[in-house]
Amino acid sequence: MLNPIGITAREAANAYNVSPRTIRRWAQTGRLDAAKDASGHWVITLDTPSLDGFKPAQVERARELIAQGGIVPVRGRRIFLAVSNDGDRTYLTAPQACNCKAGIKGRYPCFHRIAAVIMSAATAPVRRAA
Ligand SMILES: [Zn+2]
Numbered sequence: 001m002l003n004p005i006g007i008t009a010r011e012a013a014n015a016y017n018v019s020p021r022t023i024r025r026w027a028q029t030g031r032l033d034a035a036k037d038a039s040g041h042w043v044i045t046l047d048t049p050s051l052d053g054f055k056p057a058q059v060e061r062a063r064e065l066i067a068q069g070g071i072v073p074v075r076g077r078r079i080f081l082a083v084s085n086d087g088d089r090t091y092l093t094a095p096q097a098c099n100c101k102a103g104i105k106g107r108y109p110c111f112h113r114i115a116a117v118i119m120s121a122a123t124a125p126v127r128r129a130a
Helices: 009-016 020-028 056-067 101-105 111-121
Strands: 002-008 034-036 042-049 071-075 079-083 090-094
Touching (some): 002 056, 009 020, 009 042, 009 056, 009 111, 020 042, 042 111, 056 111, 071 111, 079 111
Antiparallel strands (some): 002 042, 071 079, 079 090
16 A cells, blocks of 8 residues: 655655756656645655554654665665664665664664665656656
8 A cells, every 4th residue: 555755855866866956857847746845845745655554753763864865775776774873883774674773673663664665665667757
């Protein structure tokens, strides 16, 4: 089940691994599902799997990680490298698993995995310009 979320151009740029300028061009030409908000910033609609099971605060932390470029794809855009809060460590993370401390305990998904879910959703091909 897909769940559309609105992300910023900066988040989208990191998720699609292109520049914010490219995201704005894709938004303007209709290659991305996007609209401007009241303050004139692009909001990109991304269809992710449902994030309903995740705590909103965790989703926010995941989006901050993406906005800061703290998670990057390493293999086929299904496995990602996420930087720890203090910047000292990196974790291998995917939508299903993560090797951070919380991820290994595994009772609840860590926010790295949520970030991986959002990043994976951005691998869907963008629409061709009309
Ligand atoms: Zn983790």
